[in-house]
Amino acid sequence: MPDATIPTLQLEDIQAGALFERPSPxxxxxxxxxxxxxxxxxxxxxxxxxxxTASRASGMSQDTTLTVxxxxxxxxxxxxxxxxxxxxAPEFREGxxxxxxxxxxxxxxxxxxxxxxxxxxxxxxxIAALSPDRARLEAVAEKARRAHSELPGLEVVWxxxxxxxxxGRTSFGFKDGIGQPAVEGSGRTSTNPRxxxxxxxxxxxxxxxxxxxxxxxxxxxxxxRNGTYVVFRKLHTKVAAYRQYLHDRATxxxxxxxxxxxxxxxxxxxxxxxxxxxxxxxxxGADPQRNNDFAFADDPRGFKCPAGAHAxxxxxxxALDQDGSVDVRLHRMIRRGTSYGPMLxxxxxxxxxxxxxxxFVFAGAHLKRQFEFVKTQWLNDGIFIGAPVEKDPLxxxxxxxxxxxxxxxxxxxxxxxxxxxxxxRGGEYFFAPGLQAMRWLAELDT
Ligand code: HEM
Numbered sequence: 001m002p003d004a005t006i007p008t009l010q011l012e013d014i015q016a017g018a019l020f021e022r023p024s025p026x027x028x029x030x031x032x033x034x035x036x037x038x039x040x041x042x043x044x045x046x047x048x049x050x051x052x053t054a055s056r057a058s059g060m061s062q063d064t065t066l067t068v069x070x071x072x073x074x075x076x077x078x079x080x081x082x083x084x085x086x087x088x089a090p091e092f093r094e095g096x097x098x099x100x101x102x103x104x105x106x107x108x109x110x111x112x113x114x115x116x117x118x119x120x121x122x123x124x125x126x127i128a129a130l131s132p133d134r135a136r137l138e139a140v141a142e143k144a145r146r147a148h149s150e151l152p153g154l155e156v157v158w159x160x161x162x163x164x165x166x167x168g169r170t171s172f173g174f175k176d177g178i179g180q181p182a183v184e185g186s187g188r189t190s191t192n193p194r195x196x197x198x199x200x201x202x203x204x205x206x207x208x209x210x211x212x213x214x215x216x217x218x219x220x221x222x223x224x225r226n227g228t229y230v231v232f233r234k235l236h237t238k239v240a241a242y243r244q245y246l247h248d249r250a251t252x253x254x255x256x257x258x259x260x261x262x263x264x265x266x267x268x269x270x271x272x273x274x275x276x277x278x279x280x281x282x283x284x285g286a287d288p289q290r291n292n293d294f295a296f297a298d299d300p301r302g303f304k305c306p307a308g309a310h311a312x313x314x315x316x317x318x319a320l321d322q323d324g325s326v327d328v329r330l331h332r333m334i335r336r337g338t339s340y341g342p343m344l345x346x347x348x349x350x351x352x353x354x355x356x357x358x359x360f361v362f363a364g365a366h367l368k369r370q371f372e373f374v375k376t377q378w379l380n381d382g383i384f385i386g387a388p389v390e391k392d393p394l395x396x397x398x399x400x401x402x403x404x405x406x407x408x409x410x411x412x413x414x415x416x417x418x419x420x421x422x423x424x425r426g427g428e429y430f431f432a433p434g435l436q437a438m439r440w441l442a443e444l445d446t
Pocket of ligand 1: 175
């Protein structure tokens with residue numbers, strides 16, 4: 001029996017990239033475009049709407065998908081009326097580069113070092129094309145290319161190829177993309193049976209969220225409904241430095257793997273420390289029925305999984321909301337991370353100079369209390385775990401001055417002098433509208 005309290009999600013209107021799992025493995029391309037002529041921009045949106053609608057249908061079958069997002073500057077270039085532009089979330093209106101200091105994008109990660117033109121007013125449209133294989137990717141990429149290449153008022157300003165390995169592992173060697181919230185009405189059940197599905201309004205605009213309210217939505221309703229905000233970040237990973245760091249602090253290969261797992265909260269296979277604290281268990285890591293079925297409440301001191309481990313910081317599960325003061329459910333997000341650049345061969349400790357890392361994509365209805373909150377309060381700051389100076393050991397903006405505490409008996413172990421292992425190479429906030437909203441954008445006559 002359908003639950004009458006759950007508003008029906010208009011799945012057919014929501015872009016494929018927002019709610020639906022990607023094929024695995026896959027290859028993909030991200031394109032950023034600049035609109036120099038408004039009419040051409042709208043014609044592009046009309047064409048992309050057609051492709052996205054078709055790919056939305058095939059997205060259900062895990063085939064090739066095309067997802068489109070617009071930056072604030074992009075909506076402006078399309079001629080969206082000012083009253084409507086003003087109704088978007090302030091963080092989106094400011095853009096990611098303006099939020100750099102707050103987000104910890106400083107030093108090497110500061111916007112002045114970003115790949116041009118990321119973070120500038122020239123990034124208007126983002127297109128993500130993903131496919132299970134290169135031949136099918138080429139087919140959809142060709143459609144997207146035709147959609148823009150005949151239009152002189154458009155310019156491709158940035159491009160990045162990406163992929164996901166069949167193992168799901170990314171450049172540091174860890175399987176990623178396991179811990180994801182399920183969304184009510186999406187047809188997908190939670191991989192963590194201890195956590196019920198999130199209210200749809202946490203991810204998709206136009207529906208009640210976990211507070212029971214409708215999240216602030218851009219106006220008019222035709223534009224906002226069924227859309228979602230998207231966080232896009234290119235994150236370079238210093239894999240050789242990371243391996244060398246662990247190598248210097250361990251006396252065996254086993255210990256290196258253990259220290260690496262303590263930093264992440266999972267073993268490289270994806271097996272959670274909460275379930276297997278002493279050794280990796282690849283069968284567990286590969287089993288979607290079991291690899292996300294855990295909590296932290298029975299490990300308050302972090303003997304199994306340190307409170308400072310990346311995945312525990314990013315989703316503290318029941319370790320935080322014991323007294324009801326923090327509702328972890330208000331800080332979840334859909335993650336769509338993917339790899340770029342060649343993997344550093346196993347065992348190599350010297351940097352080969354290649355650019356490799358992760359294209360990080362998050363989808364959610366609340367940029368501030370989801371992505372920005374998790375990044376600033378939980379990853380960049382240690383107050384909430386009682387270690388104010390400790391940042392996330394793997395992805396935090398470390399500068400060599402802080403460390404990472406690993407609770408062990410009889411005395412805890414502390415890794416010192418953590419350098420940065422992740423450098424932001426650029427990013428932007430986008431809005432991925434619903435399909436009808438794309439038509440609304442294409443038909444603007446301002
Ligand atoms: C290059 C940077 C990053 C790397 C290599 C990385 C890697 C990982 C890995 C290996 C996991 C464990 C596997 C899983 O549960 O899916 C994970 C989990 C997670 N990460 Fe990251 N991550 C990065 C950046 C970030 C950032 C910037 C955020 C948020 C602002 C974030 C949020 C999360 C969340 C929410 C989880 C899931 C936790 C859970 O539900 O248990 N990650 N990440």
